[in-house]
Amino acid sequence: MKTFLEFDAVELPDYLQATRLRAREFLQREYLPKRHQFSSSFNPEFSRICGKAGYIGMTWPTQYGGGGKSFLERYVVCEEMLAANAPVWAHWVADRQSGSMLLNHASEEVKQNLIPKIVAGECYFCIGLSEPDSGSDLFSAKASAKKSSEGWVLNGTKLWTSGAQISHYMIALMRTDKPSKENRRHGLSQFLVPMDTPGISVRPVKSLAGGSEFNEVHFDNVTIPSGNLLGEINSAWKQANVELAYERSGSDRFLEIFSVFQELANYVHKNPKAHLQQALGGLVADLYSLRQMSLSVALMLEQGKTPMVEAALVKDVGTLWQQALPERVRSIVGGETDFDDQHQLRREIDGMLKIAPKLTIQGGTTEILRGIIARGLGLR
Amino acid sequence: MGLSGTDTLLADAVSKLLGNISTNESCLAVEKGYWPSSEWAKVVEMGLPIAWLPEELGGVGLPPAEGFTIARLVGRYATPLPIADALIASAIATRAKLKLPDALVLLGNITPNEALVINSDETISGRCRATLFAKHAQYLLIPLETLTGSRIALIENSGSQSTPENNMAGEPRCELVFEKAKWVAISAEDFPDLHNIIDDIGAVVRSQQIAGASEAILSMCVNYVNQREQFGRPIAKFQAIQQHLAAMAGEVAGITCSADVASRTLIKNNFNSSDVDIAIASAKVRAGTSGAEVIRIAHQVHGAIGFTEEYDLHRFTRRIWSWREEFGNEMAWSRRLGQRVTNNKTSQLWPLICD
Numbered sequence: 001m002k003t004f005l006e007f008d009a010v011e012l013p014d015y016l017q018a019t020r021l022r023a024r025e026f027l028q029r030e031y032l033p034k035r036h037q038f039s040s041s042f043n044p045e046f047s048r049i050c051g052k053a054g055y056i057g058m059t060w061p062t063q064y065g066g067g068g069k070s071f072l073e074r075y076v077v078c079e080e081m082l083a084a085n086a087p088v089w090a091h092w093v094a095d096r097q098s099g100s101m102l103l104n105h106a107s108e109e110v111k112q113n114l115i116p117k118i119v120a121g122e123c124y125f126c127i128g129l130s131e132p133d134s135g136s137d138l139f140s141a142k143a144s145a146k147k148s149s150e151g152w153v154l155n156g157t158k159l160w161t162s163g164a165q166i167s168h169y170m171i172a173l174m175r176t177d178k179p180s181k182e183n184r185r186h187g188l189s190q191f192l193v194p195m196d197t198p199g200i201s202v203r204p205v206k207s208l209a210g211g212s213e214f215n216e217v218h219f220d221n222v223t224i225p226s227g228n229l230l231g232e233i234n235s236a237w238k239q240a241n242v243e244l245a246y247e248r249s250g251s252d253r254f255l256e257i258f259s260v261f262q263e264l265a266n267y268v269h270k271n272p273k274a275h276l277q278q279a280l281g282g283l284v285a286d287l288y289s290l291r292q293m294s295l296s297v298a299l300m301l302e303q304g305k306t307p308m309v310e311a312a313l314v315k316d317v318g319t320l321w322q323q324a325l326p327e328r329v330r331s332i333v334g335g336e337t338d339f340d341d342q343h344q345l346r347r348e349i350d351g352m353l354k355i356a357p358k359l360t361i362q363g364g365t366t367e368i369l370r371g372i373i374a375r376g377l378g379l380r
Numbered sequence: 381m382g383l384s385g386t387d388t389l390l391a392d393a394v395s396k397l398l399g400n401i402s403t404n405e406s407c408l409a410v411e412k413g414y415w416p417s418s419e420w421a422k423v424v425e426m427g428l429p430i431a432w433l434p435e436e437l438g439g440v441g442l443p444p445a446e447g448f449t450i451a452r453l454v455g456r457y458a459t460p461l462p463i464a465d466a467l468i469a470s471a472i473a474t475r476a477k478l479k480l481p482d483a484l485v486l487l488g489n490i491t492p493n494e495a496l497v498i499n500s501d502e503t504i505s506g507r508c509r510a511t512l513f514a515k516h517a518q519y520l521l522i523p524l525e526t527l528t529g530s531r532i533a534l535i536e537n538s539g540s541q542s543t544p545e546n547n548m549a550g551e552p553r554c555e556l557v558f559e560k561a562k563w564v565a566i567s568a569e570d571f572p573d574l575h576n577i578i579d580d581i582g583a584v585v586r587s588q589q590i591a592g593a594s595e596a597i598l599s600m601c602v603n604y605v606n607q608r609e610q611f612g613r614p615i616a617k618f619q620a621i622q623q624h625l626a627a628m629a630g631e632v633a634g635i636t637c638s639a640d641v642a643s644r645t646l647i648k649n650n651f652n653s654s655d656v657d658i659a660i661a662s663a664k665v666r667a668g669t670s671g672a673e674v675i676r677i678a679h680q681v682h683g684a685i686g687f688t689e690e691y692d693l694h695r696f697t698r699r700i701w702s703w704r705e706e707f708g709n710e711m712a713w714s715r716r717l718g719q720r721v722t723n724n725k726t727s728q729l730w731p732l733i734c735d
Contacts (some may be wrong), residue, residue, distance in 0.1 A: 004598065007633050007642035020734070062484055083730040257567060260682075262729055268718065269727035278711060281718030285665035288658055288733050289638040311631075317630040367619075370626035377602050379616040 004309060004377055007296040012072065012303050019210075023080040026053055031086050042166050042213070043087035044121070050088065051121025055081075056095045060103060066114035071302040075251070075295070082255035089213075090166060094118045096250065097243045098125035098171050105231035105239060106192060114169070117159070128158035128172035128193070128217060135160075136368050139185045139237070143219060145174035145229075152191060152229065154222040162248035162362070164202050167195055177234050185237035190230040197222050209354035242306055247363055249297035249311035253318035254290045257325060257355060260348040261287070264329045267345050271336070279332040283325070290318050309376030316369040323359045326352040386445045394453050397422060402457035406579045407695045410460040410526060411550030415516055420461055420484075429466030430480065437479045438553075439470060447471070448643040455592025455703075457568050457623040458695045460551065462486060462513035464480045464585050469521050471581045475651055476532040476567035478521070485534070486514060487578065488522035490554065496558065498526050503560035504535060510553040512706075515541055519564070520556070523578065529570030533563040548701040576653040582707030583664040584646050590667040591694045594632045597678045601625055605681055621681055628677045631670035638663040656720045658732060661713040668710030 030049050031038070038046055050056055058074040060066025067073075078227055081088050099118050117123035139232065143156025154174060170193045177187035195202070199222035204212035213249045231239045261283065268276045294314050300307040326349050333339050339346070360366045374380050401419040410416065423429065432447040433439020451464045462484070469487040473480050488496075488508035496506030508514070508522065517537050524531045539556035547553055572579065598642065607617040615621050642663035649657075675697050679686045686693045704710065721732065 004602075005629060005633050007637035007640075009637065009644045011644065017735075079734065080730075083734075142461055258730075262727075265727045265729045269724075270721050273721075274715060277718030277722055278715040279718070280721060281661070281714035281716065282665060282669075282710070282715050284658070284721060284729065284733065285662040285714060286669075287729075288662040289634050289641075289666045291733060292641045292662075293637050294632060313626075313630050313633055316626070317634060367623065368458040370623045371619075373626035373629050374622035377598075378630060379602065379605065379622050379625060 005313065007123070007293050007310065008299065008322065010292070010295045011298045012076070012295070016072060016076050020076045020080060023055070023077045023200055024084075026055070027080065027084045027086060031084060035085075035127050038087045041087040041219065042090045042163060044089045044090050044124075044166070045113065047091040047121035047124070049121070049238070050081075050091065051119060054119050057092050057099055057115065057119040060099060060115060060119070064103070064111055065119040066099075066115065067119075074299060075298045077207050077252055079251040079255060079291075082251055083258050084143065085259045089163065090124050092252075093127060093163065093167075094123065094125040096252075097246050098127070098169070101171060101190075101230065101243055101244065102192070102238075104242075105190070107227050110192065110227065119166075119295070123169070124163065124167045126161050126167040126170050126195075126215075128161050128164075128170045130160045131314045132157055132159050136365055141173055141175055141188060143172070143174055145176050145189060145191055148224070150223050151226040152224050154191070154193065154219040154224065156219050158217040158219075159364075160205070161217050162214045164217050165204055169194055170217065172229065173236055183353070188236040188380050189233050190236045190239060191224060192228040192230055193222070193224055197224060208357075209351075244364070245297070245301060245306055245308055245311040247311075248315035248369075249301070249307070251291065251294055253315045254287065254294070255360045256359065257322050257352040260326050260329055260345075260352040263345045263348040264332065267333060267339075267343075270340070276332065276336075279328075283328065286321055290314075290321060294318065309373055312364070312369040312372040312376075316366060316373065317366065319359045320366065323356045326356055384409050385447050386443075390442075390446060391449050391453065394426065394428065394450055395457075397426060398453055398457040398459045401461075402459040404692050404695060407458060407460045407550070408689065410552070411546065413552065416461065423461060423463055428463050429484065430470050431468055431713075433474055433480060437473060437477070438482065439474075439480065444647045445643070448588050448640075448647075449586070451588035452592040452639070455589035455594075455699070456596045458593060458596070458699050460549075460695075462516070464589055465512055468578075468582050468585050471651055472521055472532060472578060473534075473586065475577060476521075476569065476571070478532060478534055478565050478567055480534070481519060481564075483518035484516060485519040485521060486512075486517040487513060487582075488514075488520045490646040495523055496522055497558060498524055501560070503562055504533065504558055505560055506558055508539065508556040510543075510545055510555055510557075512547065512551055512553045513699040514556055515544075515552060515554055523571075523574050524566070530572060530574040531569075532567040532571065532574070535561050535563045548705075549695065549698040551702070570652070573653050577651070579707050580646065580653045580660050581651060583660055583713070584639070584642045586703045586707055587635070587642060587663040587667040590671050590700050591632075591636040591639040593700050593703075594635050594671060594674045597674055598625070598628055598632045600696075601628065601678050601681050615681070624677050625683050628674055629676075631673045634666050635670045635674070636667040656716045658717060658720075661717040664704075664708060664713045665710040665717075667700075668704040668713075671704055675700060692697060 054067050058067035058069045059071050062068040145152045145154050172191050172193045176189040180186040199220045201218045203216045206212045268280045297307050297310050330349050427440035430439035431442045434441040454464045465486050469485050489511040521535050524533050539558045541554045544554040605621050606614050608615050642659045645659040685691045
């Protein structure tokens with residue numbers, strides 16, 4: 001009988017416990033005592049502190065300033081950061097995927113110039129994928145790059161680009177050719193775009209949560225050097241697989257709103273009633289198993305595999321779980337007599353409810369992920 | 381499966397045997413009270429019920445991971461025989477260092493507050509609650525409370541059977557009442573945490589069985605939707621069906637991965653038990669909650685045929701319903717896990733989850 005998906009039971013090697021404890025000490029020292037000073041989760045000051053501590057680009061080659069560490073070491077540090085709700089989002093994208101993308105596909109000059117800056121926590125990236133008329137249907141993207149005597153000329157609009165207003169670079173998906181009859185994914189290429197290039201305008205889009213983490217980015221005859229093409233022309237779809245596996249399977253897919261869960265635990269710890277303990281325990285069991293699945297994919301990535309379907313699956317179950325979390329916490333404590341509007345837990349629930357709707361949209365919607373899983377099952 | 385160090389040759393041989401003897405017909409026959417003795421003889425010949433028991437105690441002494449593989453396969457084929465139950469009993473016998481006779485030995489189903497008692501003449505009285513396949517067992521292992529602590533006793537199955545009642549899968553169970561029964565052997569050691577040990581081992585074995593049944597259901601669904609045509613094409617081509625089965629794959633992966641992690645934890649701890657183990661609790665909770673979701677989706681994509689006795693799905697569905705209740709259901713394990721959080725000095729969740 002075919003079993004379709006393999007999620008091996010992973011046991012983290014012992015040396016990682018030391019890595020974990022060091023990260024915890026770092027957070028104790030550098031973040032937790034002054035956490036109220038870090039008003040935004042996009043926080044260059046904290047990113048530089050992380051850079052100094054060697055917590056950015058941990059897996060990258062030492063010749064570019066990277067840490068030369070294993071993927072699992074990075075995994076452990078990331079989950080400690082997220083569980084502490086540390087303001088890591090300024091350098092997050094560069095560290096999670098853009099840096100590796102550059103190492104694989106950029107010129108030597110670009111690598112030598114940019115990787116050390118990323119590692120120092122001073123250079124941030126955003127990813128230009130969606131457009132006003134291309135969301136889940138990414139391969140219909142229209143923003144274009146045309147070859148000119150000076151390099152590439154970019155025109156068009158990217159939308160929902162997280163962090164564009166604070167990023168130094170975008171890795172942009174641009175049309176360089178029409179789709180071919182045989183392959184509708186043909187014709188898109190990836191470019192390294194300095195965000196201070198003339199012709200780029202960034203308009204923050206205010207979200208229902210009150211912030212403006214995503215943006216509309218407009219390109220009006222933006223000229224970038226010819227060396228800024230990343231990898232092979234017209235073949236972005238081939239290059240995206242590994243990047244997506246990293247993007248989708250990480251612990252941010254179930255720890256992004258961990259703070260509401262911790263507040264629930266604090267509440268139940270003070271009010272150890274049986275029904276509250278049972279509800280809390282059920283959620284703990286869920287999170288434990290999600291983490292084990294994510295670890296399993298992390299190990300495959302460490303071994304050099306590209307577990308596309310497994311990564312999509314981890315993101316699907318992880319984001320659905322964390323999306324439901326604030327609502328579930330609300331239903332667990334909402335009827336308790338001592339629970340009122342002034343409660344810290346109430347503030348957490350309200351805050352996370354506002355973030356929840358986007359969790360199953362960013363980085364691939366539930367429906368797109370399930371399409372990938374269905375293909376893995378042999379249904380498409 | 382995802383447990384390292386398992387032998388594929390053994391798994392293939394077990395799969396072949398269980399595949400042959402586990403049919404819809406054989407399951408339905410067992411529900412009507414038939415005991416498949418020739419099939420059981422083949423299972424015994426392969427040593428499956430005593431896979432975990434060391435040779436010096438009368439067993440085969442396979443590596444611990446193999447026992448979990450066998451439990452997974454029992455679930456995958458919905459085998460209507462007490463293989464997993466005998467495995468659980470043999471694990472307890474191993475812990476108690478009791479030599480087992482060459483016969484079917486099962487664990488008497490006792491909760492801590494209704495322990496059997498040992499009389500002044502060293503005989504045993506009391507009752508075992510509904511025990512699966514108990515009427516076919518020649519011997520029972522039962523937890524006993526004595527003046528000097530908890531013990532495991534091996535007794536002949538001479539108890540009178542009362543209130544036979546099948547489980548959700550239609551497998552026979554009955555209550556056993558003992559009046560001055562004589563024990564054959566009794567453990568020398570005190571087991572202060574005996575009921576935890578039984579629940580831990582039982583919960584992980586049941587989680588593996590549910591994992592196997594869930595894998596079988598997913599496979600069955602994929603085959604069905606690729607073959608079944610409606611509106612002029614296989615229903616697999618409809619997005620609604622694809623989304624259903626992708627969601628099911630997530631649930632199945634959660635169950636199988638958690639069951640393997642819990643199995644590895646038990647192996648690492650040498651089948652000992654202390655505090656509520658988060659890996660074990662998580663596996664049984666996941667098996668229960670995700671198992672229900674697997675069942676819901678499987679029946680939805682199958683339509684009416686899945687609701688029949690003639691189609692194979694029901695024997696997996698009903699076994700998951702049975703197994704999730706045994707050795708602590710998801711609510712019981714959630715409560716224990718929640719209690720563990722609140723019994724800690726601090727309320728910090730993260731170290732509990734990852735350390």
